[in-house]
Amino acid sequence: QSVLTQPPSASGTPGQRVTISCSGSSSNIGSNTVNWYQQLPGTAPKLLIYSNNQRPSGVPDRFSGSKSGTSASLAISGLQSEDEADYYCAAWDDSLNGHWVFGGGTKLTVL
């Protein structure tokens, strides 16, 4: 069971807006920034959003991130077929000796 909780699946039709949630606690999301990674089928993960809401260069502005309290969200607007992938949230967790934690991942299907 992952420290950060994500829905296992999400779906939408082309052009729609979808959101993926990520729930944590005071020791991780509540006190540290959240990063999101996209993993296309058969490939390595790729940084999608960092520091809650920042996009690396090359990531379309259709992708946006937000954080409130101990939860974070990834929103994808104008959904495209190439967005079909697994999405993971991650954050530093201050508990015990400290460690990085990931969500269990959300498989996004474009219908």
Place this chain on the structure above:
Amino acid sequence: EVQLVESGGGLVQPGRSLRLSCAASGFTFDDYAMHWVRQAPGKGLEWVSGISWNSGSIGYADSVKGRFTISRDNAKNSLYLQMNSLRAEDTALYYCAKGHTPLYDSSGEYFDYWGQGTLVTVSS
């Protein structure tokens, strides 16, 4: 262009050891923290270990603490993971990931580049 190339994976019996390597290029290696992240077949991502720019600070997931050792050689632009006492549950694709800051445990840290991974299978 940042490149991270992992090697050293393979089939190993439970209880045996394996050493993974990650060759880095395209950036100033000794300016950044480095990490190992693994993904069991059909499962999600799990952070394994991180090391700061000068090896002065190191961390491990509880699942590997005491069995795995991370190290780096800045002169060779290389990251390593020595894995001892391997278990079936260590079977996974192991990714090398570049950190964005010098410290693996800073809240502003994130994994900005990933290698393609090397597969470790622990089975008798």
